[in-house]
Amino acid sequence: MNIRSRHDAIVRSLRRNGTTTIDDLAGEVGASRRTVLRDIGALRDQGFVIHSDVGRGGGVQLDPQSMQTTARLSVPEVFALLISVAAMRAAGNLPFSDLADAGLAKIERALPSDKVRDLRAVLDCLHIGQLSPLQDLSDMGRIDPQLLPAFETAFLQRLLIRFDYRDAKGRETAREVEPQAMLILPPLWYLVAWDPARCDFRHFRMDRISGPAALDGTSFRRRHVPFEDDVCPFRDLPR
Amino acid sequence: MNIRSRHDAIVRSLRRNGTTTIDDLAGEVGASRRTVLRDIGALRDQGFVIHSDVGRGGGVQLDPQSMQTTARLSVPEVFALLISVAAMRAAGNLPFSDLADAGLAKIERALPSDKVRDLRAVLDCLHIGQLSPLQDLSDMGRIDPQLLPAFETAFLQRLLIRFDYRDAKGRETAREVEPQAMLILPPLWYLVAWDPARCDFRHFRMDRISGPAALDGTSFRRRHVPFEDDVCPFRDLPR
DNA sequence: CGAAATGGTGCCAAAAAATGACACCATTCA
DNA sequence: TGAATGGTGTCATTTTTTGGCACCATTTCG
Numbered sequence: 001m002n003i004r005s006r007h008d009a010i011v012r013s014l015r016r017n018g019t020t021t022i023d024d025l026a027g028e029v030g031a032s033r034r035t036v037l038r039d040i041g042a043l044r045d046q047g048f049v050i051h052s053d054v055g056r057g058g059g060v061q062l063d064p065q066s067m068q069t070t071a072r073l074s075v076p077e078v079f080a081l082l083i084s085v086a087a088m089r090a091a092g093n094l095p096f097s098d099l100a101d102a103g104l105a106k107i108e109r110a111l112p113s114d115k116v117r118d119l120r121a122v123l124d125c126l127h128i129g130q131l132s133p134l135q136d137l138s139d140m141g142r143i144d145p146q147l148l149p150a151f152e153t154a155f156l157q158r159l160l161i162r163f164d165y166r167d168a169k170g171r172e173t174a175r176e177v178e179p180q181a182m183l184i185l186p187p188l189w190y191l192v193a194w195d196p197a198r199c200d201f202r203h204f205r206m207d208r209i210s211g212p213a214a215l216d217g218t219s220f221r222r223r224h225v226p227f228e229d230d231v232c233p234f235r236d237l238p239r
Numbered sequence: 240m241n242i243r244s245r246h247d248a249i250v251r252s253l254r255r256n257g258t259t260t261i262d263d264l265a266g267e268v269g270a271s272r273r274t275v276l277r278d279i280g281a282l283r284d285q286g287f288v289i290h291s292d293v294g295r296g297g298g299v300q301l302d303p304q305s306m307q308t309t310a311r312l313s314v315p316e317v318f319a320l321l322i323s324v325a326a327m328r329a330a331g332n333l334p335f336s337d338l339a340d341a342g343l344a345k346i347e348r349a350l351p352s353d354k355v356r357d358l359r360a361v362l363d364c365l366h367i368g369q370l371s372p373l374q375d376l377s378d379m380g381r382i383d384p385q386l387l388p389a390f391e392t393a394f395l396q397r398l399l400i401r402f403d404y405r406d407a408k409g410r411e412t413a414r415e416v417e418p419q420a421m422l423i424l425p426p427l428w429y430l431v432a433w434d435p436a437r438c439d440f441r442h443f444r445m446d447r448i449s450g451p452a453a454l455d456g457t458s459f460r461r462r463h464v465p466f467e468d469d470v471c472p473f474r475d476l477p478r
Numbered sequence: 479c480g481a482a483a484t485g486g487t488g489c490c491a492a493a494a495a496a497t498g499a500c501a502c503c504a505t506t507c508a
Numbered sequence: 509t510g511a512a513t514g515g516t517g518t519c520a521t522t523t524t525t526t527g528g529c530a531c532c533a534t535t536t537c538g
Binding site: 003031032033034035038053054055056057058 | 524525526527528529533534535536537
């Protein structure tokens, strides 16, 4: 790895993780402890404000105020690029993903670090399925563009979200759910959410959601939703 | 002089002087002709548009528009981003792809137009739908490396696959299934497959699969696996 | 207190990158 | 034609970077 891109990687890691240790950083960027310390010195010379606490429970962290410059790309644009690259990485075509990551790192350095942390947090909720061979997209409805800001707010602030949902039989219901994750099984996108009224996890095709809105002030704690073992998630589906 | 600051010096000189020659630049920044030519190549890769006229009375000059460049992405990096976004578009997630495209358009504006044309030409030759979803599994570490060739064969040729599976309770069973999709729920990877013996979809944690092998000649038709509607995939999971 | 975890510095040999010199090519123009 | 100009390939040399290593200072926890 290049010294330049390693500096980018360190800044990104600091922005994403908040507080880390030198050794963790070294492992993450694939360099030695000594080199990471040198890099941090260089970054400080470049104007990055990096706090460090010595001793047990200490670590280094990037001052959120440091090196904030005006971004050429809008935050949603960067977010969209992040999703694209994550999907590509999930699909497994590596050389391109590494390059795309390097490019995004440069872009991210031009964004306010708290925004970048937010974007990464949303990204962590994305569950990306296989990029399948092209399917018939004709019946795929458009996703309401308002979903993006609504869900971003809901995910970041852990607010309940309310929307109208039309199921496969055309029935319309109003929902108030705790968004847990977004699931991409191309070409379809799903929202995985906990429905407090039904005391159950549910998921919703994004193109069947309308009128989404975050419910102000009604926050919730994130649940742990990973799949486990040999349980069939498609039990009740039409085949 | 540092390579980085020399690049800056070259850009500044080009901005100040308008048109100069390689030799003048070399004298100005205190480097050899060869090095300045290398630097100009690097700057072009970073998105600076530098015109050059060969022959008597020629010289190099910086395109005024590239003065607005802040994100200095290399050409391969932009290419990788283009591929990622194209793949996402092919996968059918429209609103986000539009945003990503808008971001890329801004980036492309900072690149030499002939480079962009080349990138687009290459891109048109890529068949996103045929990208194998399995090339990257090897660096998961915990997953049996033999899964790679077996699943790749199975996915691409639509062959049944046989393996031993150890479930959460430690029970070992032999499976013969039709692989349908890969599901990534970091840090775990899952195989989603149709089990003909059980007439049901099942999914398997990749790190609990051993001894995978494609069953020669026993092909199947891909089923439509995406989730449907408001069905709970986590019904039987510990919460 | 002692031990462990943490950031930080100095030193040095090995590895990697940058550099410069040179030969050469293609184009342009007087 | 010949000079001026941008551009490429190669290779030995020089410079920078890297990763151990030893060591120090501070902090927290038992």
